[in-house]
Amino acid sequence: MKILVCMKQVPQKDAPLKLNESGTWIREDVSYEVNEPDAYALEEALRQKEKHGGEVVVITSGPARAQQVLREALAKGADRAIHLEDAAFVGLDALNTARAFAAAIKDEQFDLIFTGLQSDDYGYAQTGVVLAELLGWPHATIIMQIEKNEGGIRVKRELEAGFFQFVDMPLPAVLTIQSGINKLRYATLIGIKQAKNKPLRKVSMSEVQSALSANLQTIERLYVPQKTKQTQFLEGPASEVAKKLVDKLRNEVRVL
Amino acid sequence: MADTILVVVEQREGKLNRVSWETLAGGQALAADTGWALEAAVVGSGVAGFAAEIAAKKISKVYAVESPKLEPYTPDAFSAALKQFLESRQPKLVLMPHTYQVRDFVPKLATAMGRTAISDCIGYKKDGAKLVFTRQMFQGKLAADVSFACDAPWFVTFQNGAFRGDKVEAGASAASVETVNVQIADGVVRNKPQEVFKEAKQAVDLTQAEIIVSIGRGIKEQKNIELAKQLAEALGGEIAASRPICDSGWLPMDRQIGSSGQTVAPKLYLALGISGAIQHIVGMKGSRTIVAINKDSEAPIFEIADYAVVGNLFDIVPPLTEEVKKAKAVG
Ligand SMILES: Cc1cc2nc3c(=O)[nH]c(=O)nc-3n(C[C@@H](O)[C@H](O)[C@H](O)COP(=O)(O)OP(=O)(O)OC[C@H]3O[C@@H](n4cnc5c(N)ncnc54)[C@H](O)[C@@H]3O)c2cc1C
Ligand SMILES: Cc1cc2nc3c(=O)[nH]c(=O)nc-3n(C[C@H](O)[C@H](O)[C@H](O)COP(=O)(O)OP(=O)(O)OC[C@H]3O[C@@H](n4cnc5c(N)ncnc54)[C@H](O)[C@@H]3O)c2cc1C
Numbered sequence: 001m002k003i004l005v006c007m008k009q010v011p012q013k014d015a016p017l018k019l020n021e022s023g024t025w026i027r028e029d030v031s032y033e034v035n036e037p038d039a040y041a042l043e044e045a046l047r048q049k050e051k052h053g054g055e056v057v058v059i060t061s062g063p064a065r066a067q068q069v070l071r072e073a074l075a076k077g078a079d080r081a082i083h084l085e086d087a088a089f090v091g092l093d094a095l096n097t098a099r100a101f102a103a104a105i106k107d108e109q110f111d112l113i114f115t116g117l118q119s120d121d122y123g124y125a126q127t128g129v130v131l132a133e134l135l136g137w138p139h140a141t142i143i144m145q146i147e148k149n150e151g152g153i154r155v156k157r158e159l160e161a162g163f164f165q166f167v168d169m170p171l172p173a174v175l176t177i178q179s180g181i182n183k184l185r186y187a188t189l190i191g192i193k194q195a196k197n198k199p200l201r202k203v204s205m206s207e208v209q210s211a212l213s214a215n216l217q218t219i220e221r222l223y224v225p226q227k228t229k230q231t232q233f234l235e236g237p238a239s240e241v242a243k244k245l246v247d248k249l250r251n252e253v254r255v256l
Numbered sequence: 257m258a259d260t261i262l263v264v265v266e267q268r269e270g271k272l273n274r275v276s277w278e279t280l281a282g283g284q285a286l287a288a289d290t291g292w293a294l295e296a297a298v299v300g301s302g303v304a305g306f307a308a309e310i311a312a313k314k315i316s317k318v319y320a321v322e323s324p325k326l327e328p329y330t331p332d333a334f335s336a337a338l339k340q341f342l343e344s345r346q347p348k349l350v351l352m353p354h355t356y357q358v359r360d361f362v363p364k365l366a367t368a369m370g371r372t373a374i375s376d377c378i379g380y381k382k383d384g385a386k387l388v389f390t391r392q393m394f395q396g397k398l399a400a401d402v403s404f405a406c407d408a409p410w411f412v413t414f415q416n417g418a419f420r421g422d423k424v425e426a427g428a429s430a431a432s433v434e435t436v437n438v439q440i441a442d443g444v445v446r447n448k449p450q451e452v453f454k455e456a457k458q459a460v461d462l463t464q465a466e467i468i469v470s471i472g473r474g475i476k477e478q479k480n481i482e483l484a485k486q487l488a489e490a491l492g493g494e495i496a497a498s499r500p501i502c503d504s505g506w507l508p509m510d511r512q513i514g515s516s517g518q519t520v521a522p523k524l525y526l527a528l529g530i531s532g533a534i535q536h537i538v539g540m541k542g543s544r545t546i547v548a549i550n551k552d553s554e555a556p557i558f559e560i561a562d563y564a565v566v567g568n569l570f571d572i573v574p575p576l577t578e579e580v581k582k583a584k585a586v587g
Binding site: 123 | 364371373388395397402454499500502516523524544562564565566567568576578583584
């Protein structure tokens with residue numbers, strides 16, 4: 001099976017975020033990491049390849065810094081990488097991001113495309129499904145298991161409140177992967193060494209531009225949400241805070 | 257023709273999804289603010305009964321969008337059915353709850369129609385003639401106002417809890433219900449879904465617990481869970497966790513709180529090192545009292561906490577356990 005994995009670079013989970021001057025995004029001077037479900041998507045692709053043979057290709061769009069995500073994926077075992085490299089790619093909405101991916105892979109024949117189920121920064125939960133529609137492929141979302149069968153694949157979809165469902169579907173297909181589908185591997189020293197010699201194709205904005213349109217939506221303003229609930233903050237050294245909290249639990253919450 | 261707002265409600269296993277009422281309440285609020293007409297649609301096979309239920313609310317019209325191919329749910333059939341229906345109706349705004357089902361087909365539907373969806377919104381604002389939709393970003397640390405830059409129909413999905421479902425206004429008289437039979441050609445539906453099921457039996461029923469000590473990724477290592485267990489024991493409560501803890505296998509799945517786990521409403525919910533992502537919050541926001549301990553003063557969990565401690569849980573939990581024991585000993 002030939003599998004493409006979309007991997008996005010996002011600000012690190014506990015990075016302190018500051019608004020940019022125009023108030024439309026955060027300032028770029030934060031540390032970045034791979035979007036969590038995308039790491040699981042890569043792991044799943046590597047496992048499928050180990051079982052059925054084939055190739056794992058990773059793709060990202062973003063400025064030069066995003067290459068780090070691809071390097072890590074190559075070190076873990078991906079065969080090659082595609083980088084849509086331009087700072088302007090991050091300003092695209094999910095539809096245009098998916099169009100750019102579709103344009104960049106038009107000469108390839110994948111059996112499966114994996115994305116994460118949503119990004120940790122913008123969190124649209126759309127890019128994979130939009131890509132499927134652009135390609136005319138079937139899709140399934142929030143996937144927790146993938147098995148090959150005669151007609152194609154059988155996937156396990158996570159539903160709300162602890163429910164699941166198996167779905168049979170033909171290939172090629174797009175799947176959006178949920179965190180926790182598998183256990184992540186670490187890159188090995190030898191993997192890191194080998195990654196340096198693996199192919200990484202760069203795609204410029206001008207190569208895919210004709211497939212894009214103006215964004216269909218606009219971020220007007222970004223801000224720190226207002227608190228609506230009255231919260232009592234308990235302060236002081238740990239031992240004192242512990243005393244204060246127990247006092248509250250006893251006299252206000254009345255659970256002690 | 258006047259502009260309309262169309263709410264697409266969700267039914268499952270013979271019931272309207274609770275969040276459908278929330279979205280309907282949002283639709284009523286938007287209709288009042290814009291002066292646009294409000295209509296609703298329910299999509300499926302044999303759904304006229306649901307349509308009648310909605311027609312009792314303050315609404316101009318309800319559609320039952322029907323085809324035998326809509327049962328069981330598939331994104332292909334839902335997208336094809338709604339595309340046909342929306343192209344004939346041309347609403348200005350299409351509202352849906354941000355459920356697992358909606359997020360499975362809406363991006364496809366919007367793309368097929370050359371449109372976009374602003375997903376997972378928590379509200380809207382009307383600024384003169386301009387409508388903006390508010391959504392959380394960076395896992396709730398920031399919010400963004402987003403507007404449409406394309407022609408209608410505009411697709412918006414609303415997060416669980418965005419509006420009060422019990423605030424849906426009843427209508428003076430029942431609205432008319434129209435059945436729209438859509439044609440879905442053979443071969444359109446490619447996926448074959450099997451029965452919905454629940455994984456293995458649950459060993460604990462956290463919904464009955466009065467006190468829950470819940471841990472998140474801030475606990476750092478599996479062995480540190482012992483600290484939280486001691487606190488839970490001292491309080492006479494149960495231990496629970498955020499999803500990443502259960503994904504790692506540190507605690508069993510039946511102790512996971514949130515949209516893909518348990519929904520609980522204890523007297524006391526003590527969140528240790530949990531950031532407060534919406535998917536966690538929907539599972540515990542009904543708790544009577546929420547205490548959060550987190551080292552990040554901007555963690556979204558503090559938004560819903562009654563008592564908050566900004567600090568290192570490893571410093572605070574051991575003396576807290578001791579104080580609880582002392583307090584209990586005094587009786
Ligand atoms: C009007 C507008 C302005 C924006 N401006 C900025 C900005 O200035 N700076 C900025 O950083 N972002 C900006 N964004 C965010 C934008 O880049 C989104 O990331 C993009 O629209 C994809 O949506 P998402 O991240 O919500 O992806 P989702 O749909 O939630 O992602 C699902 C999956 O798709 C894949 N995926 C998505 N994006 C990528 C990617 N770039 N590379 C590889 N895989 C990917 C991943 O597998 C991911 O798990 C803007 C968005 C909009 C709508
Ligand atoms: C479709 C879907 C379904 C999901 N379902 C669920 C669900 O059912 N339940 C669920 O929980 N999540 C669910 N999630 C995941 C959810 O989005 C979050 O990723 C998850 O809740 C984060 O868990 P966390 O708060 O433990 O981890 P993080 O977000 O990593 O937060 C860890 C927190 O610990 C704090 N911390 C770190 N060290 C310390 C310390 N020493 N002392 C004090 N505080 C510290 C940090 O400041 C941070 O706030 C779902 C996601 C999706 C997309």
